[in-house]
Amino acid sequence: xxxxxxxxxxxxxxxxxxxxxxxxxxxxxxxxxxxxxxxxxxxxxxxxxxxxxxxxxxxxxxxxxxxxxxxxxxxxxxxxxxxxxxxxxxxx
Amino acid sequence: xxxxxxxxxxxxxxxxxxxxxxxxxxxxxxxxxxxxxxxxxxxxxxxxxxxxxxxxxxxxxxxxxxxxxxxxxxxxxxxxxxxxxxxxxxxxxxxxxxxxxxxxxxxxxxxxxxxxxxxxxxxxxxxxxxxxxxxxxxxxxxxxxxxxxxxxxxxxxxxxxxxxxxxxxxxxxxxxxxxxxxxxxxxxxxxxxxxxxxxxxxxxxxxxxxxxxxxxxxxxxxxxxxxxxxxxxxxxxxxxxxxxxxxxxxxxxxxxxxxxxxxxxxxxxxxxxxxxxxxxxxxxxxxxxxxxxxxxxxxxxxxxxxxxxxxxxxxxxxxxxxxxxxxxxxxxxxxxxxxxxxxxxxxxxxx
Numbered sequence: 001x002x003x004x005x006x007x008x009x010x011x012x013x014x015x016x017x018x019x020x021x022x023x024x025x026x027x028x029x030x031x032x033x034x035x036x037x038x039x040x041x042x043x044x045x046x047x048x049x050x051x052x053x054x055x056x057x058x059x060x061x062x063x064x065x066x067x068x069x070x071x072x073x074x075x076x077x078x079x080x081x082x083x084x085x086x087x088x089x090x091x092x
Numbered sequence: 093x094x095x096x097x098x099x100x101x102x103x104x105x106x107x108x109x110x111x112x113x114x115x116x117x118x119x120x121x122x123x124x125x126x127x128x129x130x131x132x133x134x135x136x137x138x139x140x141x142x143x144x145x146x147x148x149x150x151x152x153x154x155x156x157x158x159x160x161x162x163x164x165x166x167x168x169x170x171x172x173x174x175x176x177x178x179x180x181x182x183x184x185x186x187x188x189x190x191x192x193x194x195x196x197x198x199x200x201x202x203x204x205x206x207x208x209x210x211x212x213x214x215x216x217x218x219x220x221x222x223x224x225x226x227x228x229x230x231x232x233x234x235x236x237x238x239x240x241x242x243x244x245x246x247x248x249x250x251x252x253x254x255x256x257x258x259x260x261x262x263x264x265x266x267x268x269x270x271x272x273x274x275x276x277x278x279x280x281x282x283x284x285x286x287x288x289x290x291x292x293x294x295x296x297x298x299x300x301x302x303x304x305x306x307x308x309x310x311x312x313x314x315x316x317x318x319x320x321x322x323x324x325x326x327x328x329x330x331x332x333x334x335x336x337x338x339x340x341x342x343x344x345x346x347x348x349x350x351x352x353x354x355x356x357x358x359x360x361x362x363x364x365x366x367x368x369x370x371x372x373x374x375x376x377x378x379x380x381x382x383x384x385x386x387x388x389x390x391x392x393x394x395x396x397x398x399x400x401x402x403x404x405x406x407x408x409x410x411x412x413x414x415x416x417x418x419x420x421x422x423x424x425x426x427x428x429x430x431x432x433x434x435x436x437x438x439x440x441x442x443x
Contacts, residue, residue, distance in 0.1 A: 042378075046385060059382070060354065
C-alpha cells in the first residue's frame, strides 16, 4: 500500500469542507472578541460556516438540512440546488 | 461480560464448550462444529437468528472484554476461529444482500478516477437518502420514560464499548486514512480524559436512568438484530480484508449521528433529565459533526485514493450499516406503535 505523499502541514491547518464547516486542527485558541476563551472539548474542531448551527461557533450538522452550498454547481440545471446565490444564506 | 442465557442449540453448545479448557475436549469440539453446520442448513435469515447472533456475539466478545469465568486462552483457539468463520461466511453474505436491497448503488465512475472529495460526496449522498423510520423524532417528541429505558438498553450492547470495533482497523491502514482514524478514535476515547470517553458518557447516562452500566448487563433482553448490528462491526473490524467496510461503516455512522443525537437529547430533557444524562447526546452533536468530515474525506476517501479496489467494500460497509439500523429501528417502532415492549423479556416489570 502507498503511504500518502501529502505536503506536511504547518502548526495548524484549516480545511474548507465542501458544503460544510471549517475544520481546524493544530495549535490554536478560540477566543471571544474580548479575548475570553470559548469553551472547547476537543483538539480538532468544526466551525459553523452556514450560520444555522445551534451550538455556534461549532458545527452541528444543520448545514445538511438547509442544503447549504459553498460553491454553485457548474451546470445548475444538473442538480436540485436553487440557482439564486442568495438562497445559500437565506435560512441561516 | 457475564455469561448470557443461551437462545438455542448453538449458543448453548458454545457456552458449554467455553466452560472447559481449550483443547481439553476434542469430542466437544467436533460436536460443536456439527451443531453449527446442521443449524446453518436450517436457518432462514441469519441476521434475525437469535441463537446464531448470540453465538457470534460471544465469540467476538472473547476479543474484547472476555466472558466471565471463560479462560482467556480461548481467544485464538483454532477450533473456535473455525466455528466463527463458519458463522461469519453466511452472515457476511446476508449483509451484502441486505445492503444491496437497502441502497442499490447506481453505476459509479471507476474508483481510480475518484478523489477523496468524491468519495465523501457519495457517502454524504447515501446518508441523506437514509429513509428508515425515524426513531429519533419519536424519542424527541413522544417516547415514554419506559421507552427511553428500552432505547438505552438497545444501544448499550454497543455504546458501552463505543469505538472499539473500529479501532481494530488502525494497524490495517496507512498514511492519511490511518491518521484520520486515529484522530477520530482519540476523540471517541476522550482525548486522554477517561471521564470524557464516549462509552463512559453513555454509562453515566444509563446510571442517570437507574440502569446497570456493566457491559453486557442487558444482552439477554435485546433481540437478534441488536446483536447483529454489533456483530457486523466486529466482523468488519476483525477481518483485515474488510478494512474498506469498517471505514465505510464508521463514515456513515458519523454522517447519520449529529441530528438524531440532538433529538435524543431533546427527548431526555422533555422527561426532566439534566446534563448528567443528556451529556452523551450533546457531545455527539458536536463531535460527530467533526468526525463525519474526517471520516468521509480522509478516512474513507483517503483509503479509496490509496487502494481504489476497496471502493466497493467502503460502500458495502456504509449501506450494510444503514440497512441493519433501519431494521432495528423498524422493530423498535413497530413494538412501540403497538403498545408492546421492544425487548425480549420485560426487564421493566420490576421497576
